[in-house]
Amino acid sequence: MKRVLITGANRGLGLELTRQALERGDLVFATCRRPESATDLHALAGHYPDRLTLVALxxxxxxxxxxxxAAVKAATGSLDLLINNAGVYPGAGPEDPENQRLGQFTAEVALQVLRVNAVGPLLVAQAFLDLLRAGTKPRILSLSSGQGSITWKAAGDPYHYSASKATLNMYMRALAAEIGQYGVLSMLVDPGWVRTGMGGTAAAQDPAVAAKGILRLAEQLHDEENGSFVTWKNEFVPW
Structure with missing residues (x-):
């Protein structure tokens, strides 16, 4: 049984990752901003009352x-896997910021996207590093995107989302270089274009398939792959 913390676990890919981690027998700390209104997580908690804890984050x-x-540390002395899943794609959700196209840019929106998609995951990893260092083969998986690849970037829109994921990549690459000495490994994962509230119904990727691949990556990650950027199929993504 692994001890897993997942951010943005109340919907989309985060919810599917939570479901599959529970199904395989893990102890899961599912975080979101408003757990009291996370209907699907409460339903899962009804099936796994001893292995699912909802945490406000x-x-x-x-x-x-x-x-x-503090809440997680009160329940466990260690974590084996942190999945940085929480993120926004401007305009894709009812509470997500809009206006990331040329002619509509504002500093406020740009910084909001960067705070959620890049700075937030770094601060979460920093906060939970003590519990990860106490874990068994601890891993940090941060969900990035092919949109964050400078090599692959061939269009303007989305500016803020792409920039935020490229920033996340650098943060987590730098983090990997530092925390590897503690036995904690960090990997960036492109889950593909997933059919979720963020990805939309036209997306080709089944969230269940993507989640299965992401959880498999955590098991397969070796020391020499620390700091790598791959797809959910474990295929190299150019920076």
């Missing part, structure tokens, strides 16, 4: 991160 709020860490 806003990755853009440092006080919230500290409180979440």
């Amino acid at each position: 806003d990755v853009t709020d440092e006080a919230s991160i500290r409180a979440a860490h």
